[in-house]
Amino acid sequence: MAAPFSWIKPEPHGIYVEPADCWIDPSRPVDKALVTHGHADHARGGHGETIATPETLAIMDLRYNTREGAVPVEYGETIRLKGGVDATYVPAGHVLGSAQILLEHAGERVVVTGDYKRREDPTCPPFEVVPCDIFITEATFGLPVFCHPPIEEEMAKLLDRLAAHPDRCVLVGAYALGKAQRVIAELRRAGHHQPIYLHGAMEKMCRLYEEHGVDLGELRLVADHSKDDMRGHIVVCPPSALNDRWSRRLPDPITAMASGWMRIRQRARQRNVELPLVISDHADWGELTRTIREVDAHENWITHGREDALLRWCQLHQRRARALALVGYDDEDD
Amino acid sequence: MEEFAALIDALVYTRSRNEKLRLIAEYLRATPDPDRGWALAALSDGLDFPAVKSSTIRILLKDRVDPVLWTLSRDFVGDTAETASLLWPTPDTPPAPPSVSETVELLSAMNRKTVLEELPKLLDRLDSSGRYALLKLATGGMRIGVSSRLAKTAFAQAFDVRVDQVEEYWHGLAPPYAELFAWAAEGADPPDIDNLPTFRPFMLAHPLEETVVDLKDYAAEWKWDGIRVQLVRAGQGQNAETRLFSRSGDDISATFPELLEVLPMNAVLDGELLVRGSTQGGEAGGAASFNALQQRLGRKTVSKKMLAEYPAFVRLYDALLLEGEDLRELPWTERRGRLEALAPRLPASHFDISSIVEAADFEHLAEIREGSREDAIEGLMLKRKDSPYIAGRRVGYWYKWKRDPLLVDCVLMYAQRGSGKRSSFFSDYTFGCWDGDPDKGADLLPVGKAYSGFTDEELKKIDRHVRQNTINRFGPVRETEKTLVFEVAFDSVHESKRHKSGLAMRFPRIHRIRWDKPPHEADRIESLRALIAD
Structure with missing residues (x-):
């Protein structure tokens, strides 16, 4: 044997x-x-x-x-x-x-x-x-x-910051498969029913999630909208786009990132993140x-x-x- | 402490300088005395609590967390205070948090023995952000991207006063800066510093780079290879006192006692601290190498032997204040004249004046600079003849024109994780040269260490190289395959007993990363040894 x-x-x-x-x-x-x-x-x-x-x-x-x-x-x-x-x-x-x-x-x-x-x-x-x-x-x-806080706390941080800056948008960097859809679904659960704007690279995966029965509410593409449309709204993009030229089309974005690494201050700083959201899968x-x-x-x-x-x-x-x-x-x- | 902790966190995540200024100014306006004074001290020069050391934090944490897990966590996070703030167990019902003043009071009262009992009590009263702020405050040096200058600028902005006035008073006052707040915020009389031996901020120079200047407007001086110092004497009769300050404003009087009794008049003088010798500029230069000065630096007490073997003196560049008169508004030419006139009244044993380098024109000066390596001098200084003495670095007035660096090809041997902004990146590199012919089996010997000279993108690439080519791990240090060649730039190389290769480089930095170069083509120890200057 x-x-x-x-x-x-x-x-x-x-x-x-x-x-x-x-x-x-x-x-x-x-x-x-x-x-x-x-x-x-x-x-x-x-x-x-x-x-x-x-x-x-x-x-x-x-x-x-x-x-x-x-x-x-x-x-x-x-x-x-x-x-x-x-x-x-x-x-x-x-x-x-x-x-x-x-x-x-x-x-x-x-x-x-x-x-x-x-x-x-x-x-x-x-x-x-x-x-x-x-x-x-x-x-x-x-x-x-590493101790990920309750996600409700992180959602509250995000929504508070959004409310404090009605003329700007909050740009959330989130991995295109999983993290992005979870953040959107959690925002809906927290009572945020405004449209959420997406970087083009996220669209197909979000649609795939919806086809599998995950409700993500109203999603719009950044490319279809003007700067002014996005003021006071949340925009979701892949982490690589956070500090990319792409974000210049957004209204004075506050840079956020949803990641477990955000627990470490220097990790957030390395990515030039102003609003770290400790959210991990x-x-x-x-x-x-x-x-x-x-x-x-x-x-x-x-x-x-x-x-x-x-x-x-x-x-x-x-x-x-x-x-x-x-x-x-x-x-x-x- | 909650507001202070919130300020620290906000500053950590803020990139914009203006936003940082706004955050600090807002805090200073909204916070009562003396909390805001302590906070300002923490943000600018940092507070010193001798009982609390980084090692204290380690000891406390290793009592509460497995030592191996502590070390692994610390290595990954890259910051002792932050690691501790994350790992400290929050009690179920924490007592009320302390104010900043109460925190400072409690920290000041601690000694080496009591700190192990008292600091935990403070930590228990705070949440994770509060613990981070506390530990940063307690160990001095916040390292959160706020310079002392930025904090003072924010103070000036908060109360609508001039920042150069704040600078002027700053060094005569002590935390929590009650007089400074009374003056700026409440309109009281400005603090009186005329009779105190206080530090005045240095005027600094820009690198010359591609700029060409006209020698009609600029005077040239040697850039001596010592440390820039300010010698200050103030007070009357018995109360007169002399102090020596380093470039950052640190009081280094105790390290150089021979300079404290030799200045016969009240003055604030700017110069280079050197040790007697004949390396720099030969016999006429009169100064030993930086290596010799280094034997004297950083000592709290100095033996008679040290004083005799390495006698220090000041080579004067400028005069800021002289016998009650403020010269800083005068053009450089006039200040230079006053300095030259002063020279006969100063003891030659401890003072001389940095001579002017005469050149027909800029090209001639460039030739002279070429020769400065043989003279073991760092290079040249160019000073605009009509420049006033202004704190800080002002474009167009003063330039430093260092000689070109030496270059050598080395092989990466070890890499260590950085801290702060580079935590988790392998950003500190030890490199070596071949001790003989690599094709005949010679080994590499470490010759230096560098952690600058590359871009963030290059850092990521080297980091990846290190991770994929690790052959050994020693705690935070990785030994790598000996495959990557760095072209290393450095100012000079000296004999050193500290390294196995017997050599030590000055200011080594990565000049180029030679991804293309095979390691056996890197330089040998003997070619580096041939560049020794002293």
């Missing part, structure tokens, strides 16, 4: 499931890929076969035109792979369509979280705790300084450590982010853990 868990192999370019000859979130094209969610660093184009939730496949199709070889799996559904490996997709609460993947083989259970959070999010179903032997977790915000330190406790796996593998600190926490709490050195995961935009 093979050694326990020898069938699952962390490699620099992804996690390889040997008996099934497939990869999870590979950072280069492979024959068969299991993809946790649609962010570019996890979902790359060019695979022979891509197994993911229908929402993730729709996102990948929008980005890479990858209808070929798409195999949809619903949340809670199990598919049988080669070599006696079962894969079950479970909500991860990160963005629309995001899933953890539970792999079962020879009576052994491994969960790969992809990216996840434990907070409520109107755009996707919440993370579910899945008992397992090996828990492979992300660690983007794996330092005790990743688990903060409290959520990461709580999840490790709740999942209570025999062993924890830490993929990307601040793995040193989470590893240390596991040591201090007598939990077995190791850090995997995966390449190609980029966490700067969250």
